[in-house]
Amino acid sequence: MAAPETSPTPSSLRNAFGHVFSFFILILIGVLAFSIRLFSVIKYESVIHEFDPYFNYRVTQFLTKNGIYDFWNWFDDRTWYPLGRVIGGTVYPGLTLTAGTLWWLLNSLNIPLSVETVCVFTAPIFSAFASWATYLLTKEVKGAGAGLTAAALLAMVPSYISRSVAGSYDNEAVAIFALIFTFYLYIKTLNTGSLFYATLNSIAYFYMVCSWGGYTFIINLIPMHVLLCIVTGRYSSRLYIAYAPLVVLGTLLAALVPVVGFNAVMTSEHFASFLVFIIIHVVALVYYIKGILSPRMFKVAVMLVLSVGLVICCTVVAVLIALVASSPTKGWSGRSLSLLDPTYASKYIPIIASVSEHQPPTWPSYFMDLNILAFLVPAGIVACFLPLSDASSFVILYIVTSVYFSGVMVRLMLVLAPAACIMSGIALSGAFDVLTRSLKFQLPGTSEIFASDAVDTGSESVILNKDGAKEDKSEDSVKERPSKKSKKKEKEKEKEKEKEKEKEKENAGTLSSRSHAGTSSRRPLVLPVEASVIAIFLLVLLVAFYVVHCVWAAAEAYSAPSIVLTSQSPDGLHVFDDFREAYAWLSHNTDVDDKVASWWDYGYQTTAMANRTVIVDNNTWNNTHIATVGTAMSSPEKAAWEIFNSLDVKYVLVVFGGLVGYPSDDINKFLWMVRIGGGVFPHIKEPDYLRDGQYRIDSQATPTMLNCLMYKLSYYRFVETDGKGFDRVRRTEIGKKYFKLTHFEEVFTTHHWMVRIYKLKSPRNRIRGKTKKSKSKSSSTISSKSSRTRKKNPWN
Amino acid sequence: MARSSTAKDAQALIQSLRSAYAATPTNLKIIDLYIIFAVSTALIQVVYMALVGSFPFNSFLSGVLSCVGTAVLAVCLRIQVNKENKEFKDLPPERAFADFVLCNLVLHLVIMNFLG
Numbered sequence: 016m017a018a019p020e021t022s023p024t025p026s027s028l029r030n031a032f033g034h035v036f037s038f039f040i041l042i043l044i045g046v047l048a049f050s051i052r053l054f055s056v057i058k059y060e061s062v063i064h065e066f067d068p069y070f071n072y073r074v075t076q077f078l079t080k081n082g083i084y085d086f087w088n089w090f091d092d093r094t095w096y097p098l099g100r101v102i103g104g105t106v107y108p109g110l111t112l113t114a115g116t117l118w119w120l121l122n123s124l125n126i127p128l129s130v131e132t133v134c135v136f137t138a139p140i141f142s143a144f145a146s147w148a149t150y151l152l153t154k155e156v157k158g159a160g161a162g163l164t165a166a167a168l169l170a171m172v173p174s175y176i177s178r179s180v181a182g183s184y185d186n187e188a189v190a191i192f193a194l195i196f197t198f199y200l201y202i203k204t205l206n207t208g209s210l211f212y213a214t215l216n217s218i219a220y221f222y223m224v225c226s227w228g229g230y231t232f233i234i235n236l237i238p239m240h241v242l243l244c245i246v247t248g249r250y251s252s253r254l255y256i257a258y259a260p261l262v263v264l265g266t267l268l269a270a271l272v273p274v275v276g277f278n279a280v281m282t283s284e285h286f287a288s289f290l291v292f293i294i295i296h297v298v299a300l301v302y303y304i305k306g307i308l309s310p311r312m313f314k315v316a317v318m319l320v321l322s323v324g325l326v327i328c329c330t331v332v333a334v335l336i337a338l339v340a341s342s343p344t345k346g347w348s349g350r351s352l353s354l355l356d357p358t359y360a361s362k363y364i365p366i367i368a369s370v371s372e373h374q375p376p377t378w379p380s381y382f383m384d385l386n387i388l389a390f391l392v393p394a395g396i397v398a399c400f401l402p403l404s405d406a407s408s409f410v411i412l413y414i415v416t417s418v419y420f421s422g423v424m425v426r427l428m429l430v431l432a433p434a435a436c437i438m439s440g441i442a443l444s445g446a447f448d449v450l451t452r453s454l455k456f457q458l459p460g461t462s463e464i465f466a467s468d469a470v471d472t473g474s475e476s477v478i479l480n481k482d483g484a485k486e487d488k489s490e491d492s493v494k495e496r497p498s499k500k501s502k503k504k505e506k507e508k509e510k511e512k513e514k515e516k517e518k519e520k521e522n523a524g525t526l527s528s529r530s531h532a533g534t535s536s537r538r539p540l541v542l543p544v545e546a547s548v549i550a551i552f553l554l555v556l557l558v559a560f561y562v563v564h565c566v567w568a569a570a571e572a573y574s575a576p577s578i579v580l581t582s583q584s585p586d587g588l589h590v591f592d593d594f595r596e597a598y599a600w601l602s603h604n605t606d607v608d609d610k611v612a613s614w615w616d617y618g619y620q621t622t623a624m625a626n627r628t629v630i631v632d633n634n635t636w637n638n639t640h641i642a643t644v645g646t647a648m649s650s651p652e653k654a655a656w657e658i659f660n661s662l663d664v665k666y667v668l669v670v671f672g673g674l675v676g677y678p679s680d681d682i683n684k685f686l687w688m689v690r691i692g693g694g695v696f697p698h699i700k701e702p703d704y705l706r707d708g709q710y711r712i713d714s715q716a717t718p719t720m721l722n723c724l725m726y727k728l729s730y731y732r733f734v735e736t737d738g739k740g741f742d743r744v745r746r747t748e749i750g751k752k753y754f755k756l757t758h759f760e761e762v763f764t765t766h767h768w769m770v771r772i773y774k775l776k777s778p779r780n781r782i783r784g785k786t787k788k789s790k791s792k793s794s795s796t797i798s799s800k801s802s803r804t805r806k807k808n809p810w811n
Numbered sequence: 812m813a814r815s816s817t818a819k820d821a822q823a824l825i826q827s828l829r830s831a832y833a834a835t836p837t838n839l840k841i842i843d844l845y846i847i848f849a850v851s852t853a854l855i856q857v858v859y860m861a862l863v864g865s866f867p868f869n870s871f872l873s874g875v876l877s878c879v880g881t882a883v884l885a886v887c888l889r890i891q892v893n894k895e896n897k898e899f900k901d902l903p904p905e906r907a908f909a910d911f912v913l914c915n916l917v918l919h920l921v922i923m924n925f926l927g
Binding site: 208209210211213214217218251252253255256259260263264266267268270271277280299304306307308309312315316318319 | 907
């Protein structure tokens with residue numbers, strides 16, 4: 016891992032060898048990052064996963080079929096019926112454009128891959144790129160050894176794997192690469208002060224804006240870092256070159272992306288960067304004037320400038336605050352607000368809170384997703400502090416902010432993962448560095464000097480020796496101040512060593528190692544041979560555990576496509592392919608223009624796989640529309656029929672896991688439908704569906720619950736399966752077993768009952784049947800009926 | 812009393828500023844002029860926007876950001892070619908200028924795209 020650093024003799028040949036070696040390691044890391052994500056293809060098949068990827072896949076298909084101009088102007092009339100959706104202007108195009116370009120490139124090279132294959136493998140390819148970008152970033156911060164370690168860690172960090180297995184074709188797949196690469200270019204610009212890298216930086220930022228809404232993280236983190244540098248007195252002209260062009264070019268480029276547009280200058284997520292942009296100009300001017308004036312005159316100037324500058328700043332700030340305060344949400348969008356105030360979403364926006372990946376994470380999920388990185392991070396932070404440079408302060412800021420954000424939303428664990436990898440890479444490579452070096456010094460040849468060195472008298476020579484060796488070594492590192500750096504590095508090593516020793520004490524607990532630790536903690540420069548051997552062994556063991564965990568996570572935990580489910584039982588492997596069965600039924604047996612209503616989770620899949628128009632989908636842009644569907648699902652059959660009929664719906668699709676024990680079905684999501692529906696239509700009240708605050712579907716359930724459409728559609732004829740109606744997810748017998756549907760008819764139920772499709776009965780038959788029975792009363796009942804339903808039906 | 816002393820201070824300050832600035836090389840002075848020109852153009856546009864309104868907002872934005880961007884890039888160039896900056900000793904002015912041109916090219920390509 017610390018390949019280039021193991022060469023003690025200053026020979027250029029060895030350096031070259033080190034470079035080639037690390038190049039090969041990088042290639043292997045790329046291969047590893049790619050291949051560890053292929054478990055899903057091997058264990059299942061090459062399919063697109065989950066929900067959002069289906070939409071992205073559909074957009075990519077459209078792009079490859081119709082070209083880029085039609086893509087920008089695409090108005091999709093197959094979703095959000097009857098509203099439709101402007102896809103070109105509401106989608107982050109980075110991912111689709113990337114995959115589309117990839118497909119086009121392969122096809123023009125006469126490699127005829129299908130669009131789906133390209134989409135499936137986009138994420139693994141980009142995770143290889145992401146690990147290379149991590150290498151570059153960490154190399155800028157702490158040298159090549161740390162870079163290689165961090166890249167290897169990132170290639171298999173479970174948190175990132177969970178979002179980038181083959182088939183999970185989502186924005187994050189390319190966005191994490193873009194994020195890390197943008198940070199790398201920022202640090203590179205900061206270290207070199209080259210305008211060329213600043214240009215590249217803003218282009219990388221553009222790519223990030225194209226790919227993911229998380230770009231606001233960059234445009235807030237970099238100003239924070241700049242501000243930190245200014246406040247701690249680390250302003251330099253390199254900082255100016257790194258920041259000022261980025262703001263101007265980055266803002267312009269971000270405004271080019273249709274989905275961002277004028278938001279790039281209008282919303283307050285971006286205001287921090289403008290404020291810091293002004294501040295850095297003031298600071299730059301101050302430093303310039305300080306440079307050309309004598310100290311005494313400078314004091315006078317400070318007085319004058321301060322009084323004038325303060326007034327200007329105050330007015331600017333006042334104007335900004337007034338602007339921001341005048342907008343209703345204070346200019347912040349809901350998702351960003353829920354980042355700052357974690358309780359915001361659950362209080363005001365049930366649609367955001369209802370998504371499981373927007374919930375705060377639990378503690379075990381940190382260990383699951385980061386594993387050993389979770390406790391290597393503090394060591395990395397310490398290592399970053401010891402020679403605090405601009406770059407390392409940036410990485411520290413990155414990890415601190417991302418830890419906070421990951422604590423707010425599970426999804427943002429993904430942003431934390433690269434930071435954690437970088438930190439752990441620094442920590443691990445630092446530790447290995449110390450240990451291997453102390454081994455090297457004590458191996459034959461130099462051992463005589465150190466034999467007497469348990470006492471502190473000889474340690475001076477150690478320092479000298481080491482400094483000499485260090486200087487040679489630092490030639491291949493990129494930093495500009497070799498001597499300073501090596502001294503500081505030494506301090507860092509001490510810290511690492513102490514940590515190591517503590518670990519040893521805990522783990523090995525042998526007498527010898529403890530005594531060694533005692534002697535060397537006085538002048539902890541070189542560890543005794545035994546101690547370092549043991550420590551290296553333990554570290555390798557630790558990393559091995561990490562690798563095992565990652566492979567397990569990749570193979571078992573995160574590879575399920577969730578479109579095809581499997582379960583392992585004593586009599587073999589069961590495959591539940593009900594979703595595709597149902598969508599195939601829809602596409603073969605219904606009319607092209609039929610509208611299918613379902614809860615919004617299945618909207619993308621229905622449009623992509625069944626090619627049918629849906630009422631709501633996973634792009635939750637219209638809360639009222641979703642609330643309408645939620646209201647229909649939680650209303651009694653008749654009211655629901657009226658709502659659906661007013662929306663032109665022909666088929667209703669529900670997902671039901673009670674027969675096979677599939678827990679994320681519609682009954683478990685039902686309370687969210689009630690909440691979201693009740694948020695817009697107040698006659699739906701959550702307490703009506705709860706018995707003493709408990710959500711239940713057995714005989715204790717409330718009548719409202721037992722009569723609502725969702726219950727009926729889920730459990731219709733369910734009792735026929737086993738005679739009792741035992742729900743395997745809720746682990747109870749259902750409350751109401753025998754009932755008939757009056758306004759809906761079952762048209763299709765999949766093999767394992769996971770998807771049930773109902774058709775709305777046509778109204779004419781029903782009315783004729785009724786009018787036959789009660790001819791005389793018909794007119795009055797109908798009129799009273801319509802007046803009654805008017806309250807319930809929002810579409811009248 | 813205090814007023815006169817600040818006035819005197821200000822005078823002395825301006826004097827020393829002027830003398831210090833007179834020592835800067837001509838090429839830096841040219842860059843300074845260029846920066847001042849760009850910034851004042853941006854200011855004129857802002858004033859015009861305040862008078863007339865910001866209706867084609869993208870045009871206004873690209874106009875102002877074009878000027879601000881040019882100014883910022885020129886400041887970067889000035890920092891890099893300034894002999895007194897020790898940080899950029901090993902950066903030849905030709906390289907700095909090439910970077911500057913490249914960055915400007917990108918900036919104005921973007922602006923042309925955005926203007927529309």
